[in-house]
Amino acid sequence: MRVPMVDLRPVAKGESLNFQTIVIGAGGGGLAAAVAAREEGASVLLLEKRGAAGGNTALARGIFAADSPVQKRMKIDAPKDELFRTAMSYAHWKTNPRIVRAFMDKSGDTIRWLEEKGLRFEDVLNYNNVGRRFFHVPEGRGAGLVKLLVKKCEEMGVRLLYGTAAKKILTNEKGKVIGVLAATKEKELRIVGQSVIIATGGYSGNRELLKKYYPDYTEDLCLHGSPNMGDGLLMATGIGAATEGLGILHLRGPRFPESSYIAVVAEEPNTIWVNKEGERFIDEATAFYWPEAGNALNRQPYKIAYTLFDEKIKKGFMEQGMIKGVAHFPPGTKMTELEKELRLQLDKGTIKRSDSWGEIAGWIGVSPNVLQDVIEEYNSFCDQRCDGLFAKDPRFLQPLRTPPYYAVKCVQSFHGTIGGIKINHHMEVLDQRGHPIAGLYAAGIDTGGWESDTYCVTLSGSAFGFALNSGRIAGENAFRYISKEA
Numbered sequence: 001m002r003v004p005m006v007d008l009r010p011v012a013k014g015e016s017l018n019f020q021t022i023v024i025g026a027g028g029g030g031l032a033a034a035v036a037a038r039e040e041g042a043s044v045l046l047l048e049k050r051g052a053a054g055g056n057t058a059l060a061r062g063i064f065a066a067d068s069p070v071q072k073r074m075k076i077d078a079p080k081d082e083l084f085r086t087a088m089s090y091a092h093w094k095t096n097p098r099i100v101r102a103f104m105d106k107s108g109d110t111i112r113w114l115e116e117k118g119l120r121f122e123d124v125l126n127y128n129n130v131g132r133r134f135f136h137v138p139e140g141r142g143a144g145l146v147k148l149l150v151k152k153c154e155e156m157g158v159r160l161l162y163g164t165a166a167k168k169i170l171t172n173e174k175g176k177v178i179g180v181l182a183a184t185k186e187k188e189l190r191i192v193g194q195s196v197i198i199a200t201g202g203y204s205g206n207r208e209l210l211k212k213y214y215p216d217y218t219e220d221l222c223l224h225g226s227p228n229m230g231d232g233l234l235m236a237t238g239i240g241a242a243t244e245g246l247g248i249l250h251l252r253g254p255r256f257p258e259s260s261y262i263a264v265v266a267e268e269p270n271t272i273w274v275n276k277e278g279e280r281f282i283d284e285a286t287a288f289y290w291p292e293a294g295n296a297l298n299r300q301p302y303k304i305a306y307t308l309f310d311e312k313i314k315k316g317f318m319e320q321g322m323i324k325g326v327a328h329f330p331p332g333t334k335m336t337e338l339e340k341e342l343r344l345q346l347d348k349g350t351i352k353r354s355d356s357w358g359e360i361a362g363w364i365g366v367s368p369n370v371l372q373d374v375i376e377e378y379n380s381f382c383d384q385r386c387d388g389l390f391a392k393d394p395r396f397l398q399p400l401r402t403p404p405y406y407a408v409k410c411v412q413s414f415h416g417t418i419g420g421i422k423i424n425h426h427m428e429v430l431d432q433r434g435h436p437i438a439g440l441y442a443a444g445i446d447t448g449g450w451e452s453d454t455y456c457v458t459l460s461g462s463a464f465g466f467a468l469n470s471g472r473i474a475g476e477n478a479f480r481y482i483s484k485e486a
Contacts, residue, residue, distance in 0.1 A: 245419020
């Protein structure tokens with residue numbers, strides 16, 4: 001199909017903007033939606049309130065996909081039917097199976113779509129050894145993918161307006177979408193459009209919305225991702241959209257917010273985690289399943305945990321490397337700067353080091369006898385190669401007997417929110433009666449129905465993958481809608 005040219009000049013004062021599709025948000029979902037709609041032949045405007053594209057996608061590492069060309073070339077068996085069943089079973093069928101199915105069916109083709117645009121994939125991983133090999137790692141990670149899709153938008157004639165915040169979705173007397181009210185620092189823009197796609201990345205930066213919808217909220221809740229303010233959710237509900245999945249977080253689990261270097265160590269499976277009362281509360285190897293570790297932490301007093309390790313374990317991190325690792329510190333990474341980082345945080349008083357467990361107990365605020373008993377019990381489990389309490393994998397049972405000992409105070413953390421706007425499998429936004437709002441679509445973590453109350457780490461990369469796939473589906477269906485309306 002011939003793609004018409006679009007004027008890419010800056011917005012002139014008093015200029016009237018008229019596009020067939022308006023995409024709100026230039027993260028992974030919005031970029032994919034803009035490119036997909038433009039490929040179909042729509043004139044597309046992409047609004048981004050920040051000064052650059054990317055959002056959470058720029059921070060992401062790998063994309064979930066089933067039956068992709070990359071997997072097939074590498075002889076990796078990752079059938080979409082089986083992975084669909086895995087997703088639904090993990091969610092206990094609390095999710096919308098048609099949305100999940102649409103995601104699964106599109107996922108492999110989206111890898112093809114990206115490869116044809118020039119994206120190369122470094123590998124397809126079995127992420128943290130918790131599932132099949134479906135975690136597609138692009139060159140340059142998420143930031144590299146963002147760069148590529150921005151370039152495609154510019155080449156294809158998608159008009160990008162940075163520093164431009166959408167304020168309101170405009171509808172006519174029949175409830176059909178007719179455009180967007182937006183604003184820059186200098187002026188307000190009334191943009192005419194036949195379809196709108198919301199891809200604003202959730203409400204993780206909006207503390208008032210988190211307090212309202214997330215029952216386990218604390219002021220210490222630590223955000224890893226982009227602090228998005230819920231603009232899409234507020235605009236959609238403002239014109240009658242229904243909601244689904246409000247209050248679901250992409251939990252990370254215990255996190256040391258003062259240093260990303262020490263935070264990685266604090267999540268390792270060969271450490272011990274105790275709560276504010278000095279008690280173990282989890283099989284620490286659940287660190288591989290970090291959303292589930294987050295669930296366990298939510299049950300603890302004040303949602304605080306302390307990671308404990310000794311000098312021998314510390315030297316293991318420095319000399320042998322990480323076991324689990326994460327992101328920029330993959331398994332095997334030698335934490336050569338750990339001593340320096342620990343010394344810095346010790347000077348700040350944010351962690352504790354001592355030759356005495358009793359002194360560490362005092363720092364935590366528990367009886368020395370309580371903590372000593374916990375350590376002795378755990379050490380006996382290590383000696384027996386059997387965790388008699390939580391059945392921790394014996395590979396990760398390392399006793400704590402070599403002083404000095406370390407305690408790292410951790411809080412609950414999350415990557416972002418998941419859920420909010422109710423959609424169907426066409427990515428159409430639904431009203432309170434379950435009917436599509438004509439011309440309105442949504443993609444990515446702004447939407448609900450595709451993930452249950454605990455992020456499925458067994459299918460890691462799903463959030464990144466869903467953003468791209470739902471964006472493509474939304475862009476394609478937005479074009480089909482405006483074609484029918486023409």
